[in-house]
Amino acid sequence: MSSSSPVVTKKARASKDAAGPVVIRVPEHTVEIVSDSGEGAQKCGQIFGQVSAKMGNGAWTVEIIPAEIQPPARSGPGASGNRIRIGTQPVTNWGDAANLVVAFNEQALLARHELEALHEDAIVLVENRWATHDDDDIRREWTTAMEVLGKQDYRIIPVPMEEQCLTVTDNPRRGKNMFVLGMLAWIYDRDIELIRDAIRQSFRKKAEAVARANIELMELGYRWAEANLDFRVEVPIEKPPTPMIVLNGNQALAMGAVAAGMDLCAMYPITPATSVSHYLGEIFEDFGGIVHQAEDEIAAAGVAIGASYAGKVAFTVTSGPGLALKTEFIGLATMTEVPLVVLDVQRGGPSTGLPTKVEQSDLLAALYGQPGDAPKVVMAPATIEECFHMVVTARRIAELFRCVVMVLTDANLATGVQPFPRPQLDPRWQAAPPDLRPVPEGVKPYDWDPASGLSRRFIPGQPGGMHTLTGLSHDEYSHVGYSPDVHERGCAMRSRKLAVFQTTLKPPGVYGDTKGDLLVVGWGSTKGAIEEAVDRARARGLRVSSLHLRILSPLEPGLKEIFSRFRKVATVEINYSDRLGDPYITRENRRLGQLAWLLRAHTLVDVDCWTRVPGQPLRPKGILEGIESMMPGGHA
Amino acid sequence: MPSDERTAAILAALAAPRDAYRSALAATLDEVRVYRDARREGAADRHMQLGASLGLVGVAHVDVDRLAAVLSVEAALEPAAQAVMPRALAVLESLAARGDDACALTLVPGENLYEAVSRLFADLGRAIGAGRVVDLARSGRYRPADHDRWLEAFPFGQWSQAERRMAPPVVIELEGSDLRPAGLAEFLDGGAKIVLVVHGETSPAPLVRLITPRTFVAQTADVAVVQRLAAWDGPGIAGIFPAGGARFVHDPGVAGGIGARLTITEVPTLDGRRRAGPFSATQQQDELDQLKALQGAAAADLAVPVAPQPATPADPVDKLAAWLLQQADLSGA
Incomplete structure (x- = not known):
């Protein structure tokens, strides 16, 4: 999916006028909600993401979770929340930066800014109570943060979240998230009944009054946004053809x-x-x-x-x-x-x-x-x-x-x-009952087929199947083996099964052209971000493709042949690798990404890697930079 | 067939637990049909069945023909096992084709309630018996002498705990003089639910004998109580009685002690000392005394002040657990 490009490019107006709100119509939009831990930004984001998806938007959410259980309040590392990327088309990753940020305090906001999580012209809705707080230090922190943030191109809108919530609840710390959910519901024109249902579901194990109070807070936020905000965001919905x-x-x-x-x-x-x-x-x-x-x-x-x-x-x-x-x-x-x-x-x-x-x-x-x-x-x-x-x-x-x-x-x-x-659902996915027929005489508990290593499984209690189960190296009868030959054969049979399985696998597909300058190989959750980065690289004229492995042991077949069609092969992974250019790091001692090690060992191809361990998902923008740095001639 | 018009309303109120049973029945039926089709088709179809069993990721990444070539084909069924498959399937199909009133019956005056309920569960339980027979046949353990009778009747006593959780709710119409509820305790397990529609005179509080902490028990004239019974995720019995007699609801779904769970709205006094059905006046008085004792226990329970709970767990491990549970919010998928 391409980065968002607003149809309406002018900045949203500072205050609402009779013409009604400016509608920003975009193919996708990313919103972040950040708070102190325990203020419920995650729940707010989860409901917003679920409702958006149920309405038919593509969606991908990522939780922003602090490392500590109870981090200090109003601290950057304590920022907790959710990023939700919604789109007209399916969304496969969390994207690069947030277009809209709702922050319960300016320190969480500042932390996200420092992590480059905000789009350069992001709209920011921030709780304003800290500006007039009784504590001098807090007011000073607010001022300092606003000075930093004010130098950016963000549009910062102070919101009296707590003041508003106090009209409904005694403890706004437990209700602000629903107020924010209501604001988002108005901004993105979400189905309010779906949101009410989601709140009821979320609090289903608590007294009915709890859900009622939260719905009231959500509706308060909706009305406040309607009365005070001068912009809305429309991400058109294309209902998917099949139930989701x-x-x-x-x-x-x-x-x-x-x-x-x-x-x-x-x-x-x-x-x-x-x-x-x-x-x-x-x-x-x-x-x-x-x-x-x-x-x-x-x-x-x-x-x-x-x-x-x-x-x-x-x-x-x-x-x-x-x-x-x-x-x-x-x-x-x-x-x-x-x-x-x-x-x-x-x-x-x-x-x-x-x-x-x-x-x-x-x-x-x-x-x-x-x-x-x-x-x-x-x-x-x-x-x-x-x-x-x-x-x-x-x-x-x-x-x-x-x-x-x-x-x-x-x-x-x-x-x-x-x-x-x-x-x-297919009944054939269900496990068949285990074979409990009497074991014919002469059949051994590890009656390995000498070619494949496969054997019939015995279940305890099966007539004729009695044997000793052991973790010691054993022969076909499950008798502990004392000869070198027994261990050799057991190892071979257990290994052979993997080889047999490998021969039944299909070669993996290539995303993009089947030959080119660079093949990016990934595995696991990075697929969406890698493919988005590859799309952007190809749009810039780079001859890049990607391949995503699902089965890593045994490795899917045909990799060496696929790799041979590219001038260079490199993995993109979320694990650690040394970077060439760092002190002491040479081509000889460099430690690589884990898949890169594996691919090198199996294919003898000089597989490079671009890996990062930021504790968060990779962004397409970062991968794109990695791709550019890895184009033949360069190293990550 | 049920004759009381209230029975239709009761059956409607019991739709959810009945659907759970019917859903399990349909799933078993599907599985047996797929298995039957897989076995009677050719090698290519068998490969397709193998592929399907791998799931969508497996189909996308595994060459099923090659996989089939290296795996030994599932062993052929023994003739007896092969023969029982269509019979098991027929049982499942016949039960699936029945209407909702298959879970209801009307006792002929003088008929034994325990035996009738036992027969009804055994009949409905044939779905479980048939499923088990198929499993046994597929795993090579089917013995006609031991297992064939499960297709004719599969008594509640042989149901596993998981099977009892999916027990279909049953509705019985009967004369008050035939109401001997004590034997029904045997069926109050898992998710089993029994509704009695009682006509005519009976003892004043016959169902009080069935109250246990995790069993829903209601004696009332109001059919609406069946909705509460249906909502309870456990065993229960509700009696819809004519005028007179005790009125109470013991709902384990209500959090708290006996005081919260038990609501007694009517405790009659015995008018004279005469038999009611099989129950002597002494037995009837015993039932009422038991109900009053429970009423006293409930009142005492409510009178005990609740100790204040700490707002947040003090122990670090508890804090961690509380936080993890909060993080793992599983709302609204």
């Missing part, structure tokens, strides 16, 4: 688990993966499933393996630090060939890292985290829609190949909201 569903990535994973006929989700709470189990916990029992919160990450993996061994369809969900703890059990599942799906909602690392921020830095840990040789399938959805559908695929592949399948999503997908076509 609006979910965030974690909700999509949870619904995918239901659609895939999963029986058990074993987990331990960890940001940003926890909400998968929250959502599942509300609905899973209705479908015969169970969410089990284990005592820790290790136990959660163990429970899932145990259930799967017993014939159930089980998965575990976690994030980076949890994945590290599950390492030993994932090795056990690999060795015992117990089907297991592991959902890893990636965040910044290592260690506790960036719990609430996005990163794509678990790829190599997923691939090689286990000691010994532990081959497994690794997949990564590129969109929220794929989060749903990939769980179905992962479950099936895990069972067909008796292996571990890891699905890597990330915090960007987890909390982002995007509409996508309502899935047409």
